[in-house]
Amino acid sequence: MSILSITGLHKNFGAAKIIQGIDLTIEQGEFHAIIGPNGAGKSTLFNLISGQFAPSAGEVTLQGRRISGLRPYQINRMGLSRSFQVSNIFAKMSVFENLRCALMWSSNVGYCFWRRASRSGDIDTRAHALMDEIGLSARGTDMAGNLSYAEQRALEVGMTIAGGAAVLLFDEPTAGMNHHEVETFAAFLRKIAQGRTVMMVEHDMNVVFSLADRISVLVYGQIIATGTPETIRANPAVREAYLGADA
Amino acid sequence: MKRILIPLACLLALGAALYLPYMGAGRFVIVLLTQLAIMMTFAMSYNVNLGQTGLLSFGHAVYLGAGVFASLYLITGIGAGHVPLPLELVPLGGALAGFVLAAILGLVSVRRAGVVFAMISLGLAELAVAGAMLFPSVFGGERGVSTDRMVDYSLTGLGYGRPQEIYMLVLVWAVISVCAMVYLSRTPLGRLANAVRDNPQRVEYLGYAPYWIRFIQFCIAGTFAGLAGSLFALTYEIANASVLGIHMSANVLIATYLGGITYVLGPVVGALVVTLLEINLSRLTEAWLFYYGLLFIAIILFAPRGLTGILMDTPGALRRAGWGGVTKALARWLPVAVLIGIGTVILVELCYHVSNSFDPREPLTLFWTTISAQSWTPWIIGAGMLLAGLALFWLNRRTAIPRQTTGDAP
Numbered sequence: 001m002s003i004l005s006i007t008g009l010h011k012n013f014g015a016a017k018i019i020q021g022i023d024l025t026i027e028q029g030e031f032h033a034i035i036g037p038n039g040a041g042k043s044t045l046f047n048l049i050s051g052q053f054a055p056s057a058g059e060v061t062l063q064g065r066r067i068s069g070l071r072p073y074q075i076n077r078m079g080l081s082r083s084f085q086v087s088n089i090f091a092k093m094s095v096f097e098n099l100r101c102a103l104m105w106s107s108n109v110g111y112c113f114w115r116r117a118s119r120s121g122d123i124d125t126r127a128h129a130l131m132d133e134i135g136l137s138a139r140g141t142d143m144a145g146n147l148s149y150a151e152q153r154a155l156e157v158g159m160t161i162a163g164g165a166a167v168l169l170f171d172e173p174t175a176g177m178n179h180h181e182v183e184t185f186a187a188f189l190r191k192i193a194q195g196r197t198v199m200m201v202e203h204d205m206n207v208v209f210s211l212a213d214r215i216s217v218l219v220y221g222q223i224i225a226t227g228t229p230e231t232i233r234a235n236p237a238v239r240e241a242y243l244g245a246d247a
Numbered sequence: 248m249k250r251i252l253i254p255l256a257c258l259l260a261l262g263a264a265l266y267l268p269y270m271g272a273g274r275f276v277i278v279l280l281t282q283l284a285i286m287m288t289f290a291m292s293y294n295v296n297l298g299q300t301g302l303l304s305f306g307h308a309v310y311l312g313a314g315v316f317a318s319l320y321l322i323t324g325i326g327a328g329h330v331p332l333p334l335e336l337v338p339l340g341g342a343l344a345g346f347v348l349a350a351i352l353g354l355v356s357v358r359r360a361g362v363v364f365a366m367i368s369l370g371l372a373e374l375a376v377a378g379a380m381l382f383p384s385v386f387g388g389e390r391g392v393s394t395d396r397m398v399d400y401s402l403t404g405l406g407y408g409r410p411q412e413i414y415m416l417v418l419v420w421a422v423i424s425v426c427a428m429v430y431l432s433r434t435p436l437g438r439l440a441n442a443v444r445d446n447p448q449r450v451e452y453l454g455y456a457p458y459w460i461r462f463i464q465f466c467i468a469g470t471f472a473g474l475a476g477s478l479f480a481l482t483y484e485i486a487n488a489s490v491l492g493i494h495m496s497a498n499v500l501i502a503t504y505l506g507g508i509t510y511v512l513g514p515v516v517g518a519l520v521v522t523l524l525e526i527n528l529s530r531l532t533e534a535w536l537f538y539y540g541l542l543f544i545a546i547i548l549f550a551p552r553g554l555t556g557i558l559m560d561t562p563g564a565l566r567r568a569g570w571g572g573v574t575k576a577l578a579r580w581l582p583v584a585v586l587i588g589i590g591t592v593i594l595v596e597l598c599y600h601v602s603n604s605f606d607p608r609e610p611l612t613l614f615w616t617t618i619s620a621q622s623w624t625p626w627i628i629g630a631g632m633l634l635a636g637l638a639l640f641w642l643n644r645r646t647a648i649p650r651q652t653t654g655d656a657p
């Protein structure tokens with residue numbers, strides 16, 4: 001069953017056509033990676049799906065409901081959550097508070113100002129469980145801005161999965177990490193992705209080919225191929241457009 | 248233990264403060280404490296915007312003013328028998344006025360934070376003052392609006408004619424407000440406001456609209472500013488349009504910054520210091536505003552987390568340095584502080600005496616010595632001390648051990 005479907009998606013910035021007609025469906029429970037050379041429009045695609053920009057044409061539906069053109073917070077409430085290329089956390093708040101804020105909407109606390117945050121349902125328990133899951137339990141009271149880079153990336157992922165969204169978008173989760181950190185983080189992502197639907201933009205081919213169920217190759221705003229890692233590796237057009245340049 | 252001790256200490260302090268008039272505290276102390284309570288409420292409400300939500304406002308006094316004028320008319324109405332409301336509940340009226348105005352103006356001003364919000368708040372403040380001046384029948388022009396708080400309708404049976412009585416009423420409302428705002432900072436909304444302050448984009452991707460978070464916080468800040476305005480009206484019984492003005496807004500900004508915007512109770516510390524300076528320093532010297540400005544600049548430059556930050560850091564720093572370290576640091580920096588401080592005071596007082604006093608040839612008393620501003624000696628001594636202090640400061644800086652960076656080891 002397809003959970004996210006993109007049809008005829010276009011985005012122009014002035015005369016520049018960044019996304020030129022994308023059709024793509026993401027199946028329930030799959031790990032779908034988007035690869036492509038720099039400037040292919042991968043980040044723009046994520047920004048269109050998550051609501052940062054409205055598309056120039058085409059539509060995106062999540063579980064059958066149209067989400068294109070909505071605000072990011074509306075899309076998030078409907079069950080789509082994303083992480084960012086640059087760590088996008090609340091630097092002057094503790095790790096625990098970061099996660100708690102990420103949990104609030106799904107805990108139905110709304111904009112409550114008459115009850116203490118710690119007394120709002122099981123929000124503290126959930127925040128602690130999440131902290132365990134992302135391996136930051138020992139750093140709960142530390143300010144997020146003081147975490148190491150890899151820890152901030154883990155927190156970023158933790159905040160993305162906090163709300164229990166049906167679809168997760170990871171935008172270059174291993175960007176800026178050294179080789180050793182990437183390996184650890186890939187294992188972490190594999191664990192996180194279990195039982196979840198994930199769409200990921202990633203530059204590290206080892207990570208992509210080891211994690212993804214399916215891969216789509218984006219070149220100049222169009223998807224030139226979609227398939228399993230084996231078919232993508234064997235696809236001559238992909239080799240020419242992208243992998244070939246690497247080899 | 249800490250959870251019980253802190254509220255208990257607060258309750259005891261409140262009890263003691265309420266008991267003060269019965270212990271025969273002088274009128275001066277009572278007036279000072281009343282002013283402190285008003286300023287405390289106002290500064291706390293300001294920090295709901297600035298420290299908690301990251302909204303730098305240059306027009307917070309507009310909402311104070313709304314509370315002031317609403318309350319002045321409300322008190323008059325009660326006195327005339329038109330409004331069946333006991334005097335103790337007047338602050339609710341002021342709060343409502345502040346809330347309504349903040350809800351209206353908030354709609355247009357909180358869409359963006361940062362410079363955009365700051366500029367809009369500045370514009371709205373100017374607009375409010377100009378608007379108030381246009382309607383002297385409502386705002387009383389230069390003369391202002393006055394009322395009489397002895398309305399003979401109260402819950403406690405107190406007449407509230409004496410400063411001691413109004414002090415108790417103001418204090419109770421101020422404490423309720425401060426507690427409510429501390430509580431607010433611990434609610435989901437308060438936490439989300441911190442998140443919006445740090446990173447509004449991320450909040451939007453967590454299912455919340457930053458606009459609404461800012462808007463609700465802005466309304467709450469306006470509500471408590473209106474309440475503070477009510478306390479102002481009850482205390483002074485008179486106000487003109489200048490309470491809405493930029494001077495009042497700047498004053499609360501400075502008080503809040505001095506106290507420390509990153510701490511929930513920072514503004515209370517700031518209000519305390521500013522009120523004490525305003526009342527005590529202004530009796531000592533004409534140049535008090537100058538020193539006030541210098542203090543503000545020093546805090547911004549050397550202690551951006553404010554006086555509360557200094558208070559919070561001191562115990563840890565003392566423990567780390569030990570007695571030897573403290574003595575050494577004092578030996579290094581105390582002469583600098585004394586030289587710069589005294590040198591500055593001498594020069595400032597001489598300047599003020601020459602330019603502002605009735606007769607500049609009259610001798611002035613400074614540090615228990617009588618000196619003449621007409622002779623060169625005090626000028627040279629002042630300048631010498633200041634320069635020596637600055638030179639020593641520079642020397643200390645150069646010979647200081649490079650500060651350890653607290654980054655992660657690679």
